[in-house]
Amino acid sequence: MKIKRIGVAAIALAAAGALTLSGCTSGGADPSAPAGDATAVITTNGSEPQNPLIPTNTNEVGGGKILDAIFAGLVYYDAKGAAHNDVAESIETDDAQTYTIKLKADQKFTNGEPVTANSFVDAWNYGADTANEQLSQYFFESIKGFSYEESVPELPGLTVVDDTTFTVELNQPESDFPLRLGYSAFYPLPESAFEDLATFGENPVGNGTYMLDGEGAWKHNEKIDLVVNPDYDGPRQAANGGLDIIFYASQDAAYADLQGGNLDVLDAIPDSALATFQDEFGDRSVTQAAAIFQSFTIPARLPHFSGEEGNLRRQAISMAINRDEITDVIFAGTRTPAHDFTSPVIDGYSEDIPGSEVLDYNPEEAKKLWAQADAIAPWDGTFKIAYNADGGHQAWVDAVANGLKNDLGIDAAGDPYPTFAEARTKITDRTIQTAFRSGWQADYPALFNFLGPLYGTGAGSNDGDYSNPEVDTLLKEGLAETDIAAANEKFQAAQEILFQDLPAVPLWYSTVNGAWSEVVNDVEFGWNSVPLYYQVTKSE
Amino acid sequence: MAGYILRRLLQAIPVLLGTTFLIYFMVFAMPGDPIVALFGDKTPPPQVIEALRERYNLDKPFIVQYLIFLGNIFTGDLGVSFSGQPVSEILMDTFPVTLRLAAMAVFFEMVAGISIGLVSGLRKGGIFDASSLVVSLILISLPIFVLAFVMQWFFGIYLGWFRTTVGPGAPTQDLILPAIVLATISFAQIVRLTRASVIDTDGQDFVRTAASKGLSRGRIVPVHILRNSLIPVVTYLAVDFGTLMVGATVTEGIFNVPGVGRTLYQAIIRGEGPTVVSFVTIMVLIYLVVNLLVDLLYAVLDPRIRYAK
Numbered sequence: 015m016k017i018k019r020i021g022v023a024a025i026a027l028a029a030a031g032a033l034t035l036s037g038c039t040s041g042g043a044d045p046s047a048p049a050g051d052a053t054a055v056i057t058t059n060g061s062e063p064q065n066p067l068i069p070t071n072t073n074e075v076g077g078g079k080i081l082d083a084i085f086a087g088l089v090y091y092d093a094k095g096a097a098h099n100d101v102a103e104s105i106e107t108d109d110a111q112t113y114t115i116k117l118k119a120d121q122k123f124t125n126g127e128p129v130t131a132n133s134f135v136d137a138w139n140y141g142a143d144t145a146n147e148q149l150s151q152y153f154f155e156s157i158k159g160f161s162y163e164e165s166v167p168e169l170p171g172l173t174v175v176d177d178t179t180f181t182v183e184l185n186q187p188e189s190d191f192p193l194r195l196g197y198s199a200f201y202p203l204p205e206s207a208f209e210d211l212a213t214f215g216e217n218p219v220g221n222g223t224y225m226l227d228g229e230g231a232w233k234h235n236e237k238i239d240l241v242v243n244p245d246y247d248g249p250r251q252a253a254n255g256g257l258d259i260i261f262y263a264s265q266d267a268a269y270a271d272l273q274g275g276n277l278d279v280l281d282a283i284p285d286s287a288l289a290t291f292q293d294e295f296g297d298r299s300v301t302q303a304a305a306i307f308q309s310f311t312i313p314a315r316l317p318h319f320s321g322e323e324g325n326l327r328r329q330a331i332s333m334a335i336n337r338d339e340i341t342d343v344i345f346a347g348t349r350t351p352a353h354d355f356t357s358p359v360i361d362g363y364s365e366d367i368p369g370s371e372v373l374d375y376n377p378e379e380a381k382k383l384w385a386q387a388d389a390i391a392p393w394d395g396t397f398k399i400a401y402n403a404d405g406g407h408q409a410w411v412d413a414v415a416n417g418l419k420n421d422l423g424i425d426a427a428g429d430p431y432p433t434f435a436e437a438r439t440k441i442t443d444r445t446i447q448t449a450f451r452s453g454w455q456a457d458y459p460a461l462f463n464f465l466g467p468l469y470g471t472g473a474g475s476n477d478g479d480y481s482n483p484e485v486d487t488l489l490k491e492g493l494a495e496t497d498i499a500a501a502n503e504k505f506q507a508a509q510e511i512l513f514q515d516l517p518a519v520p521l522w523y524s525t526v527n528g529a530w531s532e533v534v535n536d537v538e539f540g541w542n543s544v545p546l547y548y549q550v551t552k553s554e
Numbered sequence: 555m556a557g558y559i560l561r562r563l564l565q566a567i568p569v570l571l572g573t574t575f576l577i578y579f580m581v582f583a584m585p586g587d588p589i590v591a592l593f594g595d596k597t598p599p600p601q602v603i604e605a606l607r608e609r610y611n612l613d614k615p616f617i618v619q620y621l622i623f624l625g626n627i628f629t630g631d632l633g634v635s636f637s638g639q640p641v642s643e644i645l646m647d648t649f650p651v652t653l654r655l656a657a658m659a660v661f662f663e664m665v666a667g668i669s670i671g672l673v674s675g676l677r678k679g680g681i682f683d684a685s686s687l688v689v690s691l692i693l694i695s696l697p698i699f700v701l702a703f704v705m706q707w708f709f710g711i712y713l714g715w716f717r718t719t720v721g722p723g724a725p726t727q728d729l730i731l732p733a734i735v736l737a738t739i740s741f742a743q744i745v746r747l748t749r750a751s752v753i754d755t756d757g758q759d760f761v762r763t764a765a766s767k768g769l770s771r772g773r774i775v776p777v778h779i780l781r782n783s784l785i786p787v788v789t790y791l792a793v794d795f796g797t798l799m800v801g802a803t804v805t806e807g808i809f810n811v812p813g814v815g816r817t818l819y820q821a822i823i824r825g826e827g828p829t830v831v832s833f834v835t836i837m838v839l840i841y842l843v844v845n846l847l848v849d850l851l852y853a854v855l856d857p858r859i860r861y862a863k
Contacts, residue, residue, distance in 0.1 A: 062637065062820070063637055064592070064636050064637055064824065065636060065637055065638065066637060066638040073592075073593065073594075074594070144601065144602075144605070147602065147605045147606055147609065149592065149593070149598075149602075151599075151602060152598070152599065152602075162599045162601040162602070163601065212638055215638060216638070233722060233723075234637075234639055234643075234644065234647060235644070235647065235648070235812045235816075235817060236722045236723070236812045237722050260722070261812075262719075262810050263806070263807050263810060263816045263819070263820060264807045264808065264810070266703075266807075266808065267718075267719045267807065267808060267809065267810040268719075268810075270706055270707075270710065270711065270718040270719060270808075271718050271719050271810075273711045273718065274710050274711045274714070274717065274718030274719075275714075276717055276718060276719065276721070431585070431586075432585065433584070433585065433586050433591075434586070434591055435584075435585070435586025435587060435588055435590065435591035435825055436585035436586030437586070438586065438587075438590045438591050438593075438595075439585070439586045439587040439590050439591075441597075442587075442590050442597055442603075452595065453595045454595060455594070455595070467596070474596065474597050474598070474599060475595070475596050475597040476597075477597055
């Protein structure tokens with residue numbers, strides 16, 4: 015997962031509306047259009063990585079954007095989020111539990127070392143070992159032998175068969191495992207990296223489309239320069255001569271640079287320009303849904319929110335929220351009203367899951383349900399939604415609270431915490447005694463990733479401590495299906511139950527907004543809202 | 555003189571200890587766990603949180619953390635940021651940039667402010683004086699971010715004379731625009747200050763004496779009036795320089811200047827204790843040194859001021 019600080023920075027991600035992908039329209043294939051200059055360097059916005067550039071220790075967009083450019087994993091994701099083999103020749107399984115992974119022959123790191131089965135197995139073992147305290151450690155938790163409690167230097171579930179083959183054994187069948195392998199935590203590392211990872215993290219050596227432009231290419235707090243890796247022969251061939259990622263402290267500064275012609279591709283439009291950027295950049299701009307789901311969670315431990323009474327109240331609250339109006343008026347169309355618990359960019363997404371009517375605005379029904387709940391036990395007190403005040407959440411929380419006041423006739427209010435850190439701490443240690451803002455950005459493009467970690471009993475990010483054995487069973491069955499369509503059916507069935515229980519009340523999906531300059535073409539944004547830089551062409 | 559300097563330097567020690575303690579305490583008292591925030595909306599396993607807390611000494615009581623920090627400072631170790639970069643290295647990268655920016659801003663405001671203030675003061679009540687009053691009032695009342703955005707748009711995007719933001723390596727020509735923005739606000743203050751001081755000095759006995767001695771106006775103005783009018787202006791300039799050195803967060807953010815203000819802001823947002831405290835410690839030091847220099851400068855400007863042993 016790439017944290018975009020949904021709390022702090024992701025007010026940035028916004029905007030819904032028509033998909034205006036340039037170069038995809040029929041008129042886009044203009045033969046007279048200048049072909050890209052294969053040596054031209056693309057400049058784009060980024061942010062100073064928060065951690066050394068080690069794949070298993072990077073969990074935020076600043077570092078992730080760089081790692082995705084300089085490493086090639088077993089698979090990569092296309093613009094639609096579908097996974098294709100990159101370094102892998104094949105990934106095979108019969109039971110969704112044991113995978114045999116074959117690598118393409120003669121792959122090299124940019125320091126000349128070969129990419130072998132060991133490059134993957136050693137990197138994964140390092141990332142999984144509790145002793146190494148890697149931020150992306152949890153990605154390896156389904157591999158056999160993994161432990162948070164004790165140090166396991168070599169996972170018994172990973173076996174090297176020969177130079178280009180290894181096997182992975184999981185604790186249980188998980189059919190979406192291959193889908194995860196394009197995430198940066200699963201990138202390989204050269205043997206030399208382990209001599210001194212701190213030094214490596216400063217000047218990482220990868221096997222991807224790009225590589226660092228020499229030692230010290232990472233100029234802290236300023237930029238990082240990448241050039242094309244001549245040895246990379248995978249499917250993500252660069253159509254340009256390199257990538258300069260410039261670190262901006264504010265999106266306004268980046269946007270000004272795009273306007274001033276100092277920046278080629280921008281993947282985040284500042285709030286101040288949301289209303290105007292489409293007029294200004296026209297078909298050189300994009301607004302598309304992101305794999306980010308926003309909600310608020312009502313923990314079951316709150317009084318009046320357990321059992322039958324709780325379900326009625328949750329449904330009533332959900333129906334008393336006018337999502338269309340809020341996304342329209344408060345977010346100026348930069349959010350899309352939610353129709354499920356996942357995201358429209360994910361394969362298998364559906365708007366019409368039975369039970370999703372509970373997300374439609376229906377004040378009469380809401381009142382009725384609330385009255386039924388009152389018949390079980392009369393309501394008292396104030397319904398509060400906690401949020402971090404540093405993330406631009408006040409407007410919608412107040413709007414939701416007002417809606418509840420008007421439609422349900424109850425006392426409702428926002429409960430701001432000054433910082434993201436404080437709100438998250440209270441949520442994590444379970445001392446919070448109100449509903450709270452929640453959100454999820456997908457780690458990899460699969461329905462399960464939006465459901466399992468959030469609503470499975472005892473799951474890592476199940477901050478509301480929701481538990482329903484039926485959901486657990488359906489999620490588990492879905493994971494065991496080797497056929498994706500069959501698996502998605504199980505996940506959608508699980509969502510039907512979630513619509514009844516509403517452990518979190520779905521609100522909307524974020525969207526990504528981007529724009530680019532006149533000199534670049536073929537800009538397309540990936541499922542994770544990051545442009546596919548390798549295919550961008552530039553003419554001067 | 556030497557004794558005076560020594561005494562001032564000794565005074566700096568308790569000030570430094572006090573400020574670092576206060577800053578450390580405030581960073582410590584900030585609600586919320588920066589380690590939890592590192593994971594965004596995801597909840598990491600408790601073992602992972604514990605391990606990270608231990609690594610950054612966040613599991614220890616406040617006073618122990620502070621003593622560890624102090625001990626490290628005295629051995630020249632300013633700690634490491636979350637991204638693994640030594641804080642001393644970040645300081646070396648960012649302070650020169652801010653120093654150049656501040657020096658340019660102070661230079662602009664000094665040259666423009668003092669000359670306009672001097673002319674206004676000498677021609678008190680004239681058209682020039684009146685119009686400089688209006689212009690400086692407008693500039694004083696403008697919030698700096700409004701000015702910065704307008705200048706960025708007009709000179710950077712519309713006219714295209716300057717780069718919209720500061721490019722990699724912060725070349726001096728890119729710093730001109732942000733320096734002018736920073737200078738503009740103080741420029742107005744300096745005009746007012748110089749004007750008032752010049753009018754005041756112009757009425758002094760020694761100026762009349764100089765004039766009755768038969769000295770030309772061309773000699774009285776620079777030697778007798780200007781020099782004696784500069785004391786409040788120099789104080790203001792020095793304090794302003796100190797303020798600019800500790801970072802112009804807003805302006806540095808808008809123009810993406812890789813300087814102290816921007817870096818410190820990001821460190822605060824991320825809850826990076828060591829970076830914040832080390833930066834502030836250096837800032838306090840700079841402030842103390844600048845103030846000492848100002849006091850010494852008085853003696854140069856006004857022979858009547860002498861620092862006894």
